[in-house]
Amino acid sequence: MKARPYRLGKRQRAVDVNRSAVIAGARAFLASRKAARGFSVQAVAQHAGIARMTIYHHFGSKAGLLEALYDDLAERGRLRERLSEAFTANGVRQRVQKFIGAFCHFWEGDRLVIRRLHALAELDPEMNTGGRHERRRVALRELLSAAMGRPRRSARLRDDIIDALHTLTSFETYDALARAGRTRPRVERLLVEIARAVLRGR
Numbered sequence: 448m449k450a451r452p453y454r455l456g457k458r459q460r461a462v463d464v465n466r467s468a469v470i471a472g473a474r475a476f477l478a479s480r481k482a483a484r485g486f487s488v489q490a491v492a493q494h495a496g497i498a499r500m501t502i503y504h505h506f507g508s509k510a511g512l513l514e515a516l517y518d519d520l521a522e523r524g525r526l527r528e529r530l531s532e533a534f535t536a537n538g539v540r541q542r543v544q545k546f547i548g549a550f551c552h553f554w555e556g557d558r559l560v561i562r563r564l565h566a567l568a569e570l571d572p573e574m575n576t577g578g579r580h581e582r583r584r585v586a587l588r589e590l591l592s593a594a595m596g597r598p599r600r601s602a603r604l605r606d607d608i609i610d611a612l613h614t615l616t617s618f619e620t621y622d623a624l625a626r627a628g629r630t631r632p633r634v635e636r637l638l639v640e641i642a643r644a645v646l647r648g649r
Contacts, residue, residue, distance in 0.1 A: 466505050470519045472497060473512055477560045486567050488512065513564070517579060520561065524553035534590060539646060542590050544639050547616055550583075551635040554621040561618055584613045611645045 472495025476482060481494060488509050492499040506512040521527065529549030536542045554561060587609050614620060615638050624634045 465501065466515070469495065469497065469502055469505055469512070470516055471495075473516050474519070474557070474560055477563045478557075482563050482567070486513075486564075486571065516564075520557055521553060524556040526550075526553045529553075530586065539591060540643060543612070543642050543646065546587070546590055547638045547642060548635055550616045551621060551631055551638070554618050555625065555631045558622060558625070562622055565618055580613075580617070583616060584609060587612050587616070608645060612642055615642055615645075 469491075473491045476491045476494040477486065479494065481490065484490065486509070488499055488502050491512070492502055502512055506515055526549055529545065529552060533542050533545035533549055536545050591609070591612075620638070621634060624637060625631065629637070
């Protein structure tokens with residue numbers, strides 16, 4: 448006998464709820480003082496009051512949980528939606544401004560959690576966030592592909608511009624500026640001004 452559709456729907460909703468609960472638990476753990484001891488499946492499970500096997504069931508590994516957590520943070524910060532606006536904007540200046548704005552909103556959305564994720568990644572190879580950093584670099588290349596393709600630019604100069612913009616849009620740059628008491632809009636304006644100076648010097 449085939450499972451009834453409503454049963455399948457309930458089962459899927461239960462799975463989604465369980466996944467969301469685990470991700471929320473991981474986020475809460477990283478926001479707590481316990482995160483200083485390190486990030487592990489066992490630590491998250493204990494903090495969230497769930498079985499360790501529940502995490503493995505939904506995410507497969509610590510790396511899988513971290514990937515899901517990053518995706519959740521990005522969704523909360525509407526990163527994909529904001530980046531889409533950047534790629535459809537008119538002109539290089541507008542594209543770069545919206546790109547910077549997208550990441551400023553993202554970094555500010557859960558800054559403590561992201562800061563601790565990055566700090567722990569320096570000590571734990573399993574938490575390596577390099578792949579996501581590289582995606583941002585690839586996105587920048589694609590965003591600026593038309594403007595960067597002018598014949599008068601050397602490959603080295605193009606790389607220098609991308610590296611500079613990649614640094615400007617990093618969490619570490621945003622966090623350093625925001626820690627000095629600047630609001631997100633102020634940090635965003637400052638980064639946009641610097642980015643425009645970089646582009647003018649190209």
